Amino acid sequence: VAPTDRTLGAMEAKGLQLPALRPPAGSYVPYVETAGPLLYLSGQGADGRHGRLGEDMSIEEGQAAARECMLNLLAQARDALGSLDRVKRVVKIAGFIACTESFNDTPEVLNGASELLEEALGDRGRHARSAIGVQVLPRGFAVEVEAVFEIQPSADSSG
Amino acid sequence: VAPTDRTLGAMEAKGLQLPALRPPAGSYVPYVETAGPLLYLSGQGADGRHGRLGEDMSIEEGQAAARECMLNLLAQARDALGSLDRVKRVVKIAGFIACTESFNDTPEVLNGASELLEEALGDRGRHARSAIGVQVLPRGFAVEVEAVFEIQPSADSSG
Amino acid sequence: VAPTDRTLGAMEAKGLQLPALRPPAGSYVPYVETAGPLLYLSGQGADGRHGRLGEDMSIEEGQAAARECMLNLLAQARDALGSLDRVKRVVKIAGFIACTESFNDTPEVLNGASELLEEALGDRGRHARSAIGVQVLPRGFAVEVEAVFEIQPSADSSG
Numbered sequence: 299v300a301p302t303d304r305t306l307g308a309m310e311a312k313g314l315q316l317p318a319l320r321p322p323a324g325s326y327v328p329y330v331e332t333a334g335p336l337l338y339l340s341g342q343g344a345d346g347r348h349g350r351l352g353e354d355m356s357i358e359e360g361q362a363a364a365r366e367c368m369l370n371l372l373a374q375a376r377d378a379l380g381s382l383d384r385v386k387r388v389v390k391i392a393g394f395i396a397c398t399e400s401f402n403d404t405p406e407v408l409n410g411a412s413e414l415l416e417e418a419l420g421d422r423g424r425h426a427r428s429a430i431g432v433q434v435l436p437r438g439f440a441v442e443v444e445a446v447f448e449i450q451p452s453a454d455s456s457g
Numbered sequence: 458v459a460p461t462d463r464t465l466g467a468m469e470a471k472g473l474q475l476p477a478l479r480p481p482a483g484s485y486v487p488y489v490e491t492a493g494p495l496l497y498l499s500g501q502g503a504d505g506r507h508g509r510l511g512e513d514m515s516i517e518e519g520q521a522a523a524r525e526c527m528l529n530l531l532a533q534a535r536d537a538l539g540s541l542d543r544v545k546r547v548v549k550i551a552g553f554i555a556c557t558e559s560f561n562d563t564p565e566v567l568n569g570a571s572e573l574l575e576e577a578l579g580d581r582g583r584h585a586r587s588a589i590g591v592q593v594l595p596r597g598f599a600v601e602v603e604a605v606f607e608i609q610p611s612a613d614s615s616g
Numbered sequence: 617v618a619p620t621d622r623t624l625g626a627m628e629a630k631g632l633q634l635p636a637l638r639p640p641a642g643s644y645v646p647y648v649e650t651a652g653p654l655l656y657l658s659g660q661g662a663d664g665r666h667g668r669l670g671e672d673m674s675i676e677e678g679q680a681a682a683r684e685c686m687l688n689l690l691a692q693a694r695d696a697l698g699s700l701d702r703v704k705r706v707v708k709i710a711g712f713i714a715c716t717e718s719f720n721d722t723p724e725v726l727n728g729a730s731e732l733l734e735e736a737l738g739d740r741g742r743h744a745r746s747a748i749g750v751q752v753l754p755r756g757f758a759v760e761v762e763a764v765f766e767i768q769p770s771a772d773s774s775g
Contacts, residue, residue: 305541309531309577316532317525323595326499329537331608333494335651338708338764340644341746350717366635372627373634378647382623390497392603394748397593399509405595418627428500428603430553431593434715434749436641436723444710444746446497449649464700468690468736475691476684482754485658488696490767492653549656551762556752558668564754587659587762589712590752605656 324405325412326427330389337378337385337447341394342370343439351431352401355440361410364393367443368411372418375447387448388415388425394442397431404429411443483564484571485586489548496537496544496606500553501529502598510590511560514599520569523552526602527570531577534606546607547574547584553601556590563588570602642723643730644745648707655696655703655765659712660688661757669749670719673758679728682711685761686729690736693765705766706733706743712760715749722747729761 306316322328344366349355355363368391376382393408395401408429415423425445435442465475481487503525508514514522527550535541552567554560567588574582584604594601624634640646662684667673673681686709694700711726713719726747733741743763753760 301540301542303535303540303542305544305578306535309541312576314528314573314577316535317528319532319536320501320504320529322499328499328501328533330497331494331537331611332497333610335649338648338650338744340640340646340708340744341748342638342646345638369632369635370638373637374646376621376624376634377637378649381619381621382627383619383621385623390499392746394746399593401593402595402597404593414632417630418632419623426497426499426603428551428553428601429595430500430589430591430601430748432748433592433751434717434719434722436720436747438720442746442748444744451651452649460699460701462694462699462701464703464737465694468700471735473687473732473736475694476687478691478695479660479663479688481658487658487660487692489656490653490696490770491656492769549658558752560752561754561756563752585656585658585762587710587712587760588754589659589748589750589760592751 324409327424330426332389332448335449335451337375337449339371339374339445341442341444342367343442347440348438349440350396351407352398357403357406360407360440363441364408364410365414367441368414371445379449384450385422385447386450388423389446389448390426391443391445393429394432394435396435396440401431404431483568486583489585491548491607494608494610496534496608498530498533498604500601500603501526502601506599507597508599509555509557510566511557516562516565519566519599522600523567523569524573526600527573530602530604538608543609544581544606545609547582548605548607549585550602550604552588553591553594555594555599560590563590642727645742648744650707650766653767653769655693655767657689657692657763659760659762660685661760665758666756667758668714668716669725670716675721675724678725678758681759682726682728683732685759686732689763697767702768703740703765704768706741707764707766708744709761709763711747712750712753714753714758719749722749
């Protein structure tokens, strides 16, 4: 039985049509539902991976930087949780990529982080994300990634 | 009875004064409280809406792009939830706008997304937000919007 | 007794090693765990603090702007909660800094916001964060900061 959707009915009565679903532009999913608890991870760069995509860094080098950012995030998550077994699901990552105005391949770069998550965590690594090309990152990093994980509850909740 | 506020008292004893409340710069609210559960939605662009505000795209075209991003997000939310009736509240959106360094009207552009939310969801569509002007977005999109929704609980929590 | 970590074992079997923990680049912590409820605060600028770091604004002026953004966020939080005593923990802030391509000191600028939090809230003010250098912010602000706070539950959950 299909669920009712009065909201959609009211939208359509106003002339608002939902578009077709767009496929993800990379190795991620369009949405993740979570009831928490959550682990918020500060943005991580990758040491020695400095530069700007579209200028002095190739897509492959950017992917390697994104992958290392994600390994740094997993290292912090393990420090926070004691064990990566407590990661229930990666909820969301945001990837910031230092690049020129004409660089259009931020999704490919961020796939370096997304694919590492699936490699390391399997289905638990499937996540929502946004990829954003920015002016500059701390210390001149090429890529910075932040993340929110859903975790198994614990008694201690301080970071 | 006004609640006590020892924190504010301690701040004032250190010389820290709270400033007057600033009004929102657009069609949004300054804060939203949520106890979850949450639906995290990956950033959505709007197909065919490429360009850079302040350069080759007008504010009206940017607003149309932002509106389409939000319709794409609602389409994904419906796919996730089965029915938009399960959207309890839009908690937060972040809008990224590709623009020149001198473009100051990112709030007006993002209003295209914010006003669509109120049109579609009424009071449930009132949300917190940030508007950020960036170098470049995936595929050269003019606008990308991501969102967090508070939802009615369900048995299935995977995206 | 150390917890088991089958996830890490499986990663190592694939040749994936966790790197050493990187120290935070500023006055923040690498992660915060939260079970909610949460208060999402819209991005706040600082009135009169316009400019671009690396061009027409010093690091000290940027820090002052970041500090005022955070005071604006605390003012909104008090309006939302009735009392800042209801702030259980600052979970995460994101700081966006308008700057030139060659400006590498976004962490120092954002410390203006982070240090204000610790000054105002003590241990409750310790937070995860990301610092992002961007093209332009609403109204030409030099800095914009958004935040997520963990709060004490209340009966009323609308913003």
